[in-house]
Amino acid sequence: MESYPQNRIANRIYRPDAPKAYSFISYLKFGYLPPEEDIILETIAKARVGDQKAFSQLLDRFWTEVYGFQLKRTQNENDAEDISIQTFARAFDKLDTYDTRYAFGTWLIAISKNLHVDLLRKRKRNVLENRGNHSGDAMTKVLDESPSAEDQLIIDQNLKTLLQNIRKLKPAYREVIELRYFQEMSYAEIAETLDEPLGNIKIKLLRAKKLLATLISQSRRNG
Numbered sequence: 639m640e641s642y643p644q645n646r647i648a649n650r651i652y653r654p655d656a657p658k659a660y661s662f663i664s665y666l667k668f669g670y671l672p673p674e675e676d677i678i679l680e681t682i683a684k685a686r687v688g689d690q691k692a693f694s695q696l697l698d699r700f701w702t703e704v705y706g707f708q709l710k711r712t713q714n715e716n717d718a719e720d721i722s723i724q725t726f727a728r729a730f731d732k733l734d735t736y737d738t739r740y741a742f743g744t745w746l747i748a749i750s751k752n753l754h755v756d757l758l759r760k761r762k763r764n765v766l767e768n769r770g771n772h773s774g775d776a777m778t779k780v781l782d783e784s785p786s787a788e789d790q791l792i793i794d795q796n797l798k799t800l801l802q803n804i805r806k807l808k809p810a811y812r813e814v815i816e817l818r819y820f821q822e823m824s825y826a827e828i829a830e831t832l833d834e835p836l837g838n839i840k841i842k843l844l845r846a847k848k849l850l851a852t853l854i855s856q857s858r859r860n861g
Contacts (some may be wrong), residue, residue: 678742686733696742697726697844703743704750711754719810721757723845725750727837788847792819795854803853811846818843 678699684692704725708718728749729736736745792800792815804812817823817831825843829836 675741679738682733682736682738682742685730693730694844694848696730697841698848700743700746701726701845704746707747708750708754711751716810717757719808721750721753723838723841724753726841727835728753730841731837788851792847792850792854799854799857803850803857806853807846807849810842811849814839814843815846815850 678696681692681695685696701722705718705722708721709715712718712721725746729746736742795803804815807815813832814828817828823831825836825839828843829839832839
């Protein structure tokens with residue numbers, strides 16, 4: 639009888655011949671776990687119908703990969719962060735166009751690479767224009783206004799602890815957190831105030847809340 643490797647976490651058997659059409663719950667029910675690619679595809683399917691938690695899971699899963707890719711290309715933390723934010727904003731806005739025959743991470747990297755090329759072209763064009771005449775020059779599904787687990791954790795903090803942790807964030811993340819929670823601005827108002835695309839603001843806030851919630855949890859454990 640053919641044996642399969644044990645999954646120590648779930649104490650179940652992984653079956654490489656498992657039918658890929660089964661959902662994650664079906665895998666657990668029938669006694670074997672899906673490979674990570676299938677879990678990712680299921681998360682993407684949920685995000686496509688507006689599941690807010692699924693968007694957050696995709697961002698958490700692929701942020702390091704995209705950010706690391708851009709950090710190597712740009713050699714600049716701020717540029718890497720900005721392009722990574724734009725990458726997820728563009729990807730989530732165009733999620734219906736994703737072809738599941740290709741790895742999701744590969745698709746994200748392709749988008750990120752194109753955005754970096756666009757940035758370089760824009761900077762070069764601006765330099766040329768300034769030398770010449772010195773002239774200056776809807777994304778709706780990603781995150782709704784309903785509070786997330788991170789929102790609740792942030793709201794529950796006393797002001798002193800909250801401010802201490804906010805000060806640990808990078809300036810760009812600190813700014814959107816302060817506008818959101820202290821000035822109680824909507825996503826649209828923040829986008830207008832900072833003169834940035836709404837999609838970028840939503841991704842930036844999602845990332846900022848995740849980082850702040852992590853800092854709060856760490857301070858609780860250390861306290």
